Amino acid sequence: MLSPAERLRVDVSASNRENGLATRLHVDLPLLLLLLLICGFGLIVLYSATGESMAQVQRQAVRLAVATVLMLGIAQLPPATLRQWSVPLFLFGIALLVMVLTIGEQSKGAQRWLDLGIVRFQPSEILKLALPMMLAWYLSLRSLPPRLLDVLIASLLIALPVLLIAKQPDLGTSLLVASAGLSTLFLAGLRWRLIIGLIALAASVAPLLWSLMRDYQRQRVLTFLDPGSDPLGAGYHIIQSQIAIGSGGLYGKGWLAGTQSHLEFLPERSTDFIFAVLGEELGLSGVVILMLLYLAVILRGLVIAAAASDAYSRLLAGSVTMVFFVYLFVNMGMVTGLLPVVGVPLPLISYGGTSLVTLMMGFGILMSVQTCRKTLQRE
Amino acid sequence: MLGEAFEDRRGEKRLFRWRAVFLAALVLLCLSLIVGRLVQLQVVRHDHFTTLSDDNRIKVQPMAPTRGLIYDRDGVLLADNVPSYSLTIAPEKVEDLDATIAALGELVPISEQDRERFERLLAQRRRFEGVPIRLALNQRERARFAVQSHRFPGVEIAAELSRFYPEGEHTAHVVGYVGRINEQELERIDRSDYAGSSHIGKVGVEKAHEDILHGHVGYEQAVVNARGRVLQRREQKAPVSGQDLHLFLDMDLQRDAAAALGGRRGAVVAIEPGSGGVLALVSAPSYDPNPFVGGIGFQAYAALRDDIDKPLYNRAVRGQYPPGSTIKPFVALAGLATGATHIHDGKYCPGYYQLPGHSHRYRCWRKRGHGTLAMKDAVIQSCDVYFYRLAHDMGIERLDDLLAEFGFGSPTGADIAGELGGLLPSPEWKRRARNQPWFPGETLIVGIGQGAFLATPLQLAAATAAMANGGTFIQPRLVAATRAILGAPLQPTEAQRHQIPDQDPTHWQAVLDAMTDVVHGSRGTARRIRNEAYRIAGKTGTAQVFSIGQNETYNEAEVAERMRDHALFISFAPIEEPRIAVAVIVENGGHGGSTAAPIARAVMDSWLLDRRVEPPEPPEDESVP
Numbered sequence A: 001m002l003s004p005a006e007r008l009r010v011d012v013s014a015s016n017r018e019n020g021l022a023t024r025l026h027v028d029l030p031l032l033l034l035l036l037l038i039c040g041f042g043l044i045v046l047y048s049a050t051g052e053s054m055a056q057v058q059r060q061a062v063r064l065a066v067a068t069v070l071m072l073g074i075a076q077l078p079p080a081t082l083r084q085w086s087v088p089l090f091l092f093g094i095a096l097l098v099m100v101l102t103i104g105e106q107s108k109g110a111q112r113w114l115d116l117g118i119v120r121f122q123p124s125e126i127l128k129l130a131l132p133m134m135l136a137w138y139l140s141l142r143s144l145p146p147r148l149l150d151v152l153i154a155s156l157l158i159a160l161p162v163l164l165i166a167k168q169p170d171l172g173t174s175l176l177v178a179s180a181g182l183s184t185l186f187l188a189g190l191r192w193r194l195i196i197g198l199i200a201l202a203a204s205v206a207p208l209l210w211s212l213m214r215d216y217q218r219q220r221v222l223t224f225l226d227p228g229s230d231p232l233g234a235g236y237h238i239i240q241s242q243i244a245i246g247s248g249g250l251y252g253k254g255w256l257a258g259t260q261s262h263l264e265f266l267p268e269r270s271t272d273f274i275f276a277v278l279g280e281e282l283g284l285s286g287v288v289i290l291m292l293l294y295l296a297v298i299l300r301g302l303v304i305a306a307a308a309s310d311a312y313s314r315l316l317a318g319s320v321t322m323v324f325f326v327y328l329f330v331n332m333g334m335v336t337g338l339l340p341v342v343g344v345p346l347p348l349i350s351y352g353g354t355s356l357v358t359l360m361m362g363f364g365i366l367m368s369v370q371t372c373r374k375t376l377q378r379e
Numbered sequence B: 001m002l003g004e005a006f007e008d009r010r011g012e013k014r015l016f017r018w019r020a021v022f023l024a025a026l027v028l029l030c031l032s033l034i035v036g037r038l039v040q041l042q043v044v045r046h047d048h049f050t051t052l053s054d055d056n057r058i059k060v061q062p063m064a065p066t067r068g069l070i071y072d073r074d075g076v077l078l079a080d081n082v083p084s085y086s087l088t089i090a091p092e093k094v095e096d097l098d099a100t101i102a103a104l105g106e107l108v109p110i111s112e113q114d115r116e117r118f119e120r121l122l123a124q125r126r127r128f129e130g131v132p133i134r135l136a137l138n139q140r141e142r143a144r145f146a147v148q149s150h151r152f153p154g155v156e157i158a159a160e161l162s163r164f165y166p167e168g169e170h171t172a173h174v175v176g177y178v179g180r181i182n183e184q185e186l187e188r189i190d191r192s193d194y195a196g197s198s199h200i201g202k203v204g205v206e207k208a209h210e211d212i213l214h215g216h217v218g219y220e221q222a223v224v225n226a227r228g229r230v231l232q233r234r235e236q237k238a239p240v241s242g243q244d245l246h247l248f249l250d251m252d253l254q255r256d257a258a259a260a261l262g263g264r265r266g267a268v269v270a271i272e273p274g275s276g277g278v279l280a281l282v283s284a285p286s287y288d289p290n291p292f293v294g295g296i297g298f299q300a301y302a303a304l305r306d307d308i309d310k311p312l313y314n315r316a317v318r319g320q321y322p323p324g325s326t327i328k329p330f331v332a333l334a335g336l337a338t339g340a341t342h343i344h345d346g347k348y349c350p351g352y353y354q355l356p357g358h359s360h361r362y363r364c365w366r367k368r369g370h371g372t373l374a375m376k377d378a379v380i381q382s383c384d385v386y387f388y389r390l391a392h393d394m395g396i397e398r399l400d401d402l403l404a405e406f407g408f409g410s411p412t413g414a415d416i417a418g419e420l421g422g423l424l425p426s427p428e429w430k431r432r433a434r435n436q437p438w439f440p441g442e443t444l445i446v447g448i449g450q451g452a453f454l455a456t457p458l459q460l461a462a463a464t465a466a467m468a469n470g471g472t473f474i475q476p477r478l479v480a481a482t483r484a485i486l487g488a489p490l491q492p493t494e495a496q497r498h499q500i501p502d503q504d505p506t507h508w509q510a511v512l513d514a515m516t517d518v519v520h521g522s523r524g525t526a527r528r529i530r531n532e533a534y535r536i537a538g539k540t541g542t543a544q545v546f547s548i549g550q551n552e553t554y555n556e557a558e559v560a561e562r563m564r565d566h567a568l569f570i571s572f573a574p575i576e577e578p579r580i581a582v583a584v585i586v587e588n589g590g591h592g593g594s595t596a597a598p599i600a601r602a603v604m605d606s607w608l609l610d611r612r613v614e615p616p617e618p619p620e621d622e623s624v625p
Helices: A004-018 A020-024 A029-049 A054-076 A079-103 A123-141 A148-166 A171-187 A192-212 A215-225 A235-248 A274-307 A311-335 A354-371 A373-378 B002-044 B046-057 B097-107 B112-124 B139-151 B183-188 B204-208 B210-214 B251-261 B290-294 B298-306 B324-338 B375-381 B384-394 B396-405 B427-434 B440-447 B457-468 B505-520 B556-563 B592-611
Strands: A105-107 A110-115 B058-063 B077-089 B131-134 B155-164 B178-180 B199-201 B218-224 B230-237 B244-247 B266-272 B277-284 B347-349 B352-354 B361-363 B371-373 B472-474 B479-483 B497-499 B537-543 B566-573 B580-586
Touching (some): A079 A311, A123 A148, A123 A311, A123 A354, A235 A274, B002 B046, B058 B230, B112 B131, B199 B204, B251 B277, B251 B592, B266 B457, B277 B457, B324 B457, B324 B592, B457 B505, B457 B566, B457 B580, B537 B592, B566 B592, B580 B592
Antiparallel strands (some): B058 B218, B218 B230, B266 B277, B347 B371, B537 B566
16 A cells, blocks of 8 residues: 555656656646646637637737747756745845835726836736745755744744735735645744744734734725625626526526626636636536546646655755745635735636746646756756 | 664665655645535535526616507508617727727717717727617718728627607697606616616506506527626517507697697697597697707707797696686586576676675676576576576586586596696585685685686596487596507507596586587577687686786786687587597687687698598498498
């Protein structure tokens, strides 16, 4: 009887044997295949969600292509190189976050964007990768499980970007960055009693967090608790998305036939709420197919992490995978009404390029970890 | 050393793998949560959300029914639905509203009020809905815009049906008019049935028959998007058009009656005795009802409202006048019916009457008295003392009972809105209204139709028709028949009738003879309208004017004119087989015989000589060879 961990190892070695050429090209074939399936599925849903706008689908396809190229590029970098970049990238990201708060562009009541002349981007995205890299670097230098001092330092490293991003304010991204940091800590072997202690601490800090929240964020939480209280205002999103999903039933109303989305009742249907379009048009069956694809990606990511030969690679790969999971869980939870509305897109499917690039670069890291293992071992 | 480090690395790796397995389990748990939620939404509560989804996108839109038309007895259209054209702007499609309106203003006149209404509606309506900037475009304006329309995307001419009264002021007091539904009416009506309607009958037949004229709302299901734009129309329930009304009214007679009044203030009501149908109902002066349909301007309305001649006042059904001597034939009949007197019983008129035990003298209009006269002469010469005596002998209860049978004291119930019931004085009324006991002298005054006694021209006409019928009172009615849809058979209306309780035909004949001699006798008060072609039964009357309006400007000549008595005349003809009963009142007209009777004669001439030789037959009756 094999332990689950051993079973993972067996799977990895099996796939390595089969994909010798892919490994040399630093491509993890199962992961690439899964990602392409999800992206293709996403484009089909997007075509419907945008009101059959081929132009938008093409624009998204171009973004996907660019992100895929970036992913394959990152995959070529050995984990050792990534490790060397960890600290400078983290410091660079923090510096940009500070800049955003001072000279950033205001949009919809939040300061998130930095205009660098050619590109406008959100520095908070960098931290989704830079923070796990930084933590992995720091923790991999220590013996694991981490001692209390290491945990404290790691917590500070997490808190700094999370608070900076929350201040913008961007609840969704700070949540994702925090989850990246916390999952790194967890994978590093954070002791259970500490975990329980931290949860207790978080519970006691929650009221403080409430006082730091902007009005619209509080409103979102309140509306989440009772969407009916404001059916035409903040609750409208949740109510309409639940109507869309619920009316989809087992098999959906059919592709391009969703009335909630096509008649514009569903807000942000091509971005944050695209999951509701899927639920309405393809029903439970379509949603479950997508979730199985997602689950396969997550499991593949965890397998890659578990098989990695050094602590840095393990922690980074595991953390990147968990960020991906948090993305989809928060989004699905929000759209189905399980979680409050926080602006988190459905990974690889929502219209837009920002999170897509970060996610694909994360998968590039996974591929790097998976395919560079032997190289690293040899050195 | 090396071995220990290796062990440590192995330990770390094992620790990591257990943590990874734990996370995988957490992921599975979380995703199961989501799936559970999806099952709840998509399977368990699927029907609920399907309903909500349909509610979202399918809006039920009301379709207004077409209002029934109103015709006179010959099919002359009195109330029509005509297309009305307005210029509308869809704000969504117009970039610069002000510039567009300014440019439109060069093609069609746009007033300040038009702009105000536009601004008001703009705030209420959705961006893609046309908002009217100008109403009631005429043909020239439509044409001018049509050739320039390419310059104005988003600006359109919209057509809707609007009520139009071709006969204008001639039918204003009969047919009435429709206007926009106001707050109070909204309380009263079935809102769902009026969901698509903007107008409702305000006065006249339009109001009285609102329920059948309006029809019933239809609905269509429209697929709409989140902003309310209609994308697709679906199954619909067609509206049921209102029923057409065919009146007894004869438009030619109506015009002739108005002409006969010759610009004087007053009312003429002509009734067909056999049916109770109203052949003509004139209140003068009148007004054009058409501006009221679209919403009459404040100034125009104030001018009508403040006009000293009160054109908006429907004298025919709301004007309450003392009937004066026109009541005498009915009092005479009451005397006969109750046995208080007999046809040939003489009463002595010394020029006044004193109640037993009282010194007050109730004067006859003829100071030197009529001597002894029986009922016939009393009616012909309109002897007040005869009727004082008769009223006194009958007592107020018996007199009131019979007058009430003729319809005095309560609205006739004719199908015209706003009718008043006049006032038939009685001890009970006096106790209630004035908290005073009834004095015997008041009975005498009722006997000559003066004092508090009030009747409308419509009541007088209906009572006269009952006299013409020899005792059958038929509730007057405007509508002869209704027609549900074009081509459907006419549905005649039912007459409400009752028998006045005096079965002795000699009584009726006696009163008829007396009324005939009022016109045809050598001493009749209306002998000037006597003619050879047909014989008329009638009775003149004069109603005293007690007061004038408080707020009217003081003008000596004018006031003097308005202090004069009202002239009344009731009549029917031909006496052998009455086909028309007419009540005429001329305000401040002086004497009934000289002013009102010729008007009645003109109306009867118009009906009996100029046009109708045969009584009309209902269209669906098969003619028997």
